[in-house]
Amino acid sequence: MGRLFGTDGVRGVANADLTAELALGLSVAAAHVLAEAGTFAGHRPTAVVGRDPRASGEFLEAAVVAGLASAGVDVLRVGVLPTPAVAYLTGALGADLGVMLSASHNAMPDNGIKFFARGGHKLADELEDRIEQVYEQHRTGEPWDRPTGAGVGRVKEYDEGFDKYVAHLIAVLPNRLDGLRIVLDEAHGAASRVSPEAFTRAGAEVVTIGAEPDGLNINDGCGSTHLGLLKAAVVEHGADLGIAHDGDADRCLAVDAAGEEVDGDQILAVLALAMREAGTLRGDTVVATVMSNLGFKLAMEREGVELVQTAVGDRYVLEAMKEKGYALGGEQSGHVIVLDHATTGDGTLTGLMLAARIAATGRSLADLAGVMERLPQVLVNVRDVDKSRVTTSAELSQAVAEAERELGATGRVLLRPS
DSSP: OSSSOOBBEEEBBBBTOOOOOHHHHHHHHHHHHHTTSSSSSSSSSSSEEOOOOOOOHHHHHHHHHHHHHHHTOOEEEEEEEEHHHHHHHHHHHHEEEEEEEETTTOOTTEEEEEEEEEETOOOOOOHHHHHHHHHHHHHTTTOOOOGGGGOOEEEETTTTHHHHHHHHHHHHOSOOTTOOOOEETTTTTTTTTTTHHHHHHHHOEEEESSSSOOOSSTSOGGGGOOHHHHHHHHHHOOOOOEHHHHHHHOOOOEETTTEEOOOHHHHHHHHHHHHHHHHHEEEEEEEETTTSSSHHHHHHHHTEEEEEEEESSSSHHHHHHHHTOEEEOOOEEEEEEETTTTSSSSSHHHHHHHHHHHHOOOOOOHHHHHHHHHOOOOOOOOOOOOOOHHHHOHHHHHHHHHHOOOOOOGOOOOOOOO
């Protein structure tokens, strides 16, 4: 069996790769592993479980809840909420783990399972590996201790999660959004209720598109992976900006008043300068991946902000932030982590903070995002090659060096064996 966990949980086609049996078994294994790791520390464990609106999330949620309860874990079902909301509630409610059912920006037939440890933090690789090991032991017939009677977990609906999360978002905003007209594209996803409510409570005039999930239309021609509808809506409604989320709302991309895209690098640049001005950008440092646009790196150098770069993946950004105590990091794709207020990328929070900067300065999004110039960036996938040569081939290294000499200070070549 290959490794089940990828860069962001376990994903696959629901009811084909990701079955109810797999979801149940992984949940039992996660309960046992986290207990062994001391997470449950001698008390009756509790889990927060949420999902995005995919139709398959209904039966997968039932399987996860059954697995956790059968392992003696009390379950708080929060229903359809964004991934960062489940992470926040896991920490805010003192739960021992959180589970989110979502395949993020993937198409509707896919789904996924993300586990959060106590505090709402993603699991380390070693814990994921241990969960897989225990799952495989149970799957092949090794018995596990099953509680009975009063020892089984209880399942409760936690309807307060929606208001608790929205209140958290409003509380961390530096200023209100009064006077701004904002178009929100919710990708028919998990933030379809949360995001419009948060922006409205913060004072913005809100126009909403892509906020009618039916279980089948998530990410379908809308959201952060399809910005065409948002661009048109921003221009049509004369809005100050548009915000686009993906299916589980851990991403945020933006559109300025002219309908031009503002990507994750530009959003990071705007927030980095705002946080430095407020004294909250610890070490005057921002963390991003090696895939960030060179224009972002040059802009940060010019503005006196240090840039720490990591491997591709928001988990690596988060690891670097936690290790050094940095406050801001993210990816070009729109995963932005503000560590003082979230333990993972939070698209709604990112959009609110971006809008707050516009409201506070009176400057347009295009003007603020102009702090960096997006330099041309070409991504080429090369198939059927020996990936190990990326780090071992002298001939390849020489070719890269020659190309970079031709490009000079405003160009670079990045090779990734992915």
